Amino acid sequence: MTQSTSGSFWGRVTEKTEYFWNTDIYFALMLAVTAVSMLTQNVIPSTVALAVLCAWMLVFCRDILAAALPFLLIFLLSTLQYEDLSVFLPCAPLAALVIGGLIVHLVRWKKPAVAGHSIRGLLAVSVATLLGGVGFIPASQYFSPLSIYYTLGLGLGLLAVYLLLRAELELPRSYDLLCRLMQLLYTIGLAMVLAVGSYYLHHWAEFSQCWELPGISYRNFAATILVSTLPAVFYMVGQSRRHLFTVLLWCAAMFFSGSRSALLFGAVMVLLGFVYLVKRNYLPLWSFFVIVASVTVIMALFGSQIYDMFFGARGDPDHFISPTEERWLLLDRGFADFFNHPLLGIGLGNQKNIDLFAGVPGSMVFYHNAVLQVMGSMGIVGVAAYTLLLGDRLRLLLHDREACYMAGMYYLGMLMVSMTNPGLFCPLPNAALTVLVFTVLEKCVDGPAAALHRRK
Numbered sequence: 001m002t003q004s005t006s007g008s009f010w011g012r013v014t015e016k017t018e019y020f021w022n023t024d025i026y027f028a029l030m031l032a033v034t035a036v037s038m039l040t041q042n043v044i045p046s047t048v049a050l051a052v053l054c055a056w057m058l059v060f061c062r063d064i065l066a067a068a069l070p071f072l073l074i075f076l077l078s079t080l081q082y083e084d085l086s087v088f089l090p091c092a093p094l095a096a097l098v099i100g101g102l103i104v105h106l107v108r109w110k111k112p113a114v115a116g117h118s119i120r121g122l123l124a125v126s127v128a129t130l131l132g133g134v135g136f137i138p139a140s141q142y143f144s145p146l147s148i149y150y151t152l153g154l155g156l157g158l159l160a161v162y163l164l165l166r167a168e169l170e171l172p173r174s175y176d177l178l179c180r181l182m183q184l185l186y187t188i189g190l191a192m193v194l195a196v197g198s199y200y201l202h203h204w205a206e207f208s209q210c211w212e213l214p215g216i217s218y219r220n221f222a223a224t225i226l227v228s229t230l231p232a233v234f235y236m237v238g239q240s241r242r243h244l245f246t247v248l249l250w251c252a253a254m255f256f257s258g259s260r261s262a263l264l265f266g267a268v269m270v271l272l273g274f275v276y277l278v279k280r281n282y283l284p285l286w287s288f289f290v291i292v293a294s295v296t297v298i299m300a301l302f303g304s305q306i307y308d309m310f311f312g313a314r315g316d317p318d319h320f321i322s323p324t325e326e327r328w329l330l331l332d333r334g335f336a337d338f339f340n341h342p343l344l345g346i347g348l349g350n351q352k353n354i355d356l357f358a359g360v361p362g363s364m365v366f367y368h369n370a371v372l373q374v375m376g377s378m379g380i381v382g383v384a385a386y387t388l389l390l391g392d393r394l395r396l397l398l399h400d401r402e403a404c405y406m407a408g409m410y411y412l413g414m415l416m417v418s419m420t421n422p423g424l425f426c427p428l429p430n431a432a433l434t435v436l437v438f439t440v441l442e443k444c445v446d447g448p449a450a451a452l453h454r455r456k
Helices: 009-021 024-040 043-060 065-081 085-091 094-108 119-131 145-153 156-168 177-202 204-210 219-239 241-256 260-279 285-311 326-340 370-397 402-418 427-446
Strands: none
Touching: 009 024, 009 043, 009 065, 024 043, 024 065, 024 177, 043 065, 043 085, 043 094, 065 085, 065 094, 065 177, 065 219, 065 427, 119 145, 119 156, 119 370, 145 156, 145 427, 156 427, 177 204, 177 219, 177 241, 177 402, 177 427, 219 241, 219 260, 219 402, 219 427, 241 260, 260 285, 260 402, 326 370, 370 402, 370 427, 402 427
């Protein structure tokens, strides 16, 4: 590995940058930079700052995980302009800065390519995404920029992310890898809590007039991030009980997001989180029953008001999921697409079902169900590929380690949300973040990976 001498300019800057990466100030600064745009409702300042920080960490830090957080936080800023992502176009040239930083990083700190057990499933999924819809999807749709983004982003792109991270994680490090991953997830979750809070800060007048939760456009994205990052909150509680307060913050953000997925699956994750704390003796057993009793009393006293606040503005408060919702029609359409095109499906970029779901600009036509997304978009080939990927991940999770429990909770949360929302079929940040979690887990469980090739 190439290293700068301590007396050189690059060496001194690298030393200071890596010291910064190994302090709590790093995470506080990343969150503070994100907060600037959240509170001002202007995406430009934080996007520019996060891109610069990402490039800086790539150039002056050996550990690529230092660049992962600012890169992922950029995508959380999309909550501010969820229905008009074109406002980010002036920031597009910043991509060259990040890509340039990555090139410098790879050249400066050369590492042999390595791979662990996860590569099989990711290779299979890469083939399935490329073959999905072949023979049925029109060429104009298959080769459209949107289709290419999802086809490559969910296949070869994730494979590249895995290979990059797996090689990087072979580096010796002075910190606990699981703890650093949980800090990263915790910061991402806090950013989404801040996004929900800032929405009400800027729409308090409308909310206070009727006390009914508004239809936040990014509530499904918020649900995905909040539910999947909850394990990191409980991990932090295990480190210090003062983080119990942030459990309340997550719960409040999930409720006020207005997402039914967050309400339902978030409750499951909170329950599992407290089971984890009791099992690890971070909290006494009696505290679990006190919490359950307190929630029961609150629901008995204020359940009706809470229900009216959550469902009052939906137009059909009598149903948790209205029988007239387009989600039911999308499920039917998904089965029909699979049975009509069983081998390869209709393709990820197919616009056939746009009459049922148009989405926001820049999103594909989702079925809003991960199983049907695979069946309808990629057919039997896709089912086989994702079954292999799931099997590889489950085998990793079966090891008796704390990292397996934490990653398992994360994955369960992501999978549950993906049953009702796009979830794992959003390449950035959801799918890439999941690859990051399992790459870290693989390193924690398997240790050194086999080299694909070695430098002479």
